[in-house]
Amino acid sequence: MKKTVLTSLAILCLFLMGLRLSIQTARAEGQAITIDGDPSDWEALGLRPVATDPPYNIESYHDTCADLLECWVYNDTSNLYFMIKVRGGYPSDWDNTAYLITIDADRNENTGNELGWDYSVFSKDAQAFTMVWNEEILDWDKLEDINVAAGSIGHIEFRVSLESMDLSEEIDLVYGTYDDILSEGVNSVTVNHVSVIPEFPSLLILPLFMIATLLATVIYRRKQQT
Ligand SMILES: [Ca+2]
Ligand SMILES: [Ca+2]
Ligand SMILES: [Ca+2]
Helix, strand or coil: CHHHHHHHHHHHHHHHHHHHHHHHHHHHHHCCCCCCCCCHHHHHCCCCCCEECCCCCCCCCCCHHHCEEEEEEEECCCEEEEEEEECCCCCCCHHHEEEEEEEECCCCCCCCCCCCCCEEEEEECCEEEEEEEECCCCEEEEEEEEEEEECCCCEEEEEEEHHHCCCCCEEEEEEEEEECCCCEEEEEEEEEEEECCCCCCHHHHHHHHHHHHHHHHHHHHHHHHC
16 A cells, blocks of 8 residues: 555656756746847847858948858747847937848759749848748748847847748758849858758647556556556
């Protein structure tokens, strides 16, 4: 009898531990990335830039905010996040500069446009949207408006829904700045082999833990009966 009570208590403890783990994971996910131009959420997740670019490597007649410094990327179960850091006061120079992130979604240069790019993120005037390459008209189609925000020290964050794009587990990216008045690319950085495997959804942890606990109980009881 004593043994059964102890076993039940042990199972209850394990169940509560699973519940706690599930709640903690869900909380952590909820805090992931806020699109506000503040990089502290990226730093809190222990993330680092996937690429950096030297300062002052643009022509002097371009806006300082076209000088790319850092490229960041991160994804959770539902979104792909990008952040770029540019030089100079921001967003005061926003007018002339556009920001582009192009995506080779299958790492295949034979699909998408002539460079193999299948999707792109375009941002200008504090607005942003995604585009998909249309094989039939050989041009970009707008997909949807997305969240974008710029901070005071040159960070610009974007959030793209994973559902809106058909991405392989590894993608290639090009981060670029564009002078919209002179119609010319200013500064760009290529980042290959970016992994976009979705994180394990926290919602599944609790049901899986309950099933495991039930199975353990059944096996234990059967063992006791024999
Ligand atoms: Ca942020
Ligand atoms: Ca640069
Ligand atoms: Ca491609």
